[in-house]
Amino acid sequence: MGFTYIFEYLRRLELPTIPRLIFNGSNGNEKFDWTRTEVKLKRIMGLQTFISFNILPNPHNNSENVMYMSVPRTQCRRRSLRKHHDDISKKIIKYVVQEIIRNITSEIIPESMMADAFFIIRNITGFLCQTRNKSSPKESDLLPYKFEDLQEEIDRHMSGKINHTEPEFLHSYVGHIFDGIEDVDIDFQQDLLYIKDSTKSFILDIITYIYSLPEAYVEFYLWWDVVKRLISYTYLNEFVRRIENPHGRIRINALSGRALELPCSKEVTSFMQYAVTYGIAQRWFKTSTGQQVKIMVKQMRDELRNNIETADWLDEKTRTANLEKLKSMNSFIGIPDWLFVDGELAKYYRKVGGEVCESYS
Incomplete structure (x- = not known):
């Protein structure tokens, strides 16, 4: 399978097929709303890249559900394996990005830009791992926060670190979460957001860090997060596995057959459900x-x-x-x-x- 599946998901997630970083670096006047894309990743693909948001039973009253912010899972490598992993990641990122871009344009990607792309992915992932390890080693109680109070803490943290604030961050993020969902009306004055005390520092740090980065970096990181998870549904899967395991035996037909099976069955099930029902229902x-x-x-x-x-x-x-x-x-x-x-x-x-x-x- 080619890249149709990847391009379709990028379109649904409102991500570009060619990230602006590749040919324009961090330049450009285009605005990128990372909160909107982050939420779409959760709603469409079930991924949570920077912040984890869930609806869970209230631990103090199981008869009601509450909004819960927490730390997303990040794949972190042991320090002793980091050098080896970096070498492999650099090859995979360069190969995958070049192959995808080559299917769209004949323009050559500068080597310096590919090096930048690798370091952006490594640095952001490294920050997520470092911050997560720092902020979540212990259990703590869920604490309720009013939106206004938590937003004030975010603004105060950002102002002290990067001399910048995003006063509408929580309204925007949570608004995107429930956008288009009927029978849900968020009261930003009364509703509460629950956070573990030990993970609040992570949320403050990561929000501040993201807004300190050029938007093109954040866009590219989310772009890569999507692409790397869909590689297995393309012919690139076999080449990536060979880079990861150059001396191992790979059963190409078995792997590619499985890669094709998942998206095809999903598309057929989704597209034909009403036609099948029409044929068999009374x-x-x-x-x-x-x-x-x-x-x-x-x-x-x-x-x-x-x-x-x-x-x-x-x-x-x-x-x-x-x-x-x-x-x-x-x-x-x-x-x-x-x-x-x-x-x-x-x-x-x-x-x-x-x-x-x-x-x-």
């Missing part, structure tokens, strides 16, 4: 079985609401939280309402078919 489902299930679900919700309202062992705060959670729950039963409406399935595939063709053109 036409009367929505008016017979589906309607019965809908009534049953409503009765269950009504019974659960009554139990919550009348339970004498619940305090009012917990009762209110449970009723709010029940109210926000949506039911999706069987098939979409439009599936068997004349012409709607064809209309759906005309729309998504055009998107798929555009992605692979």
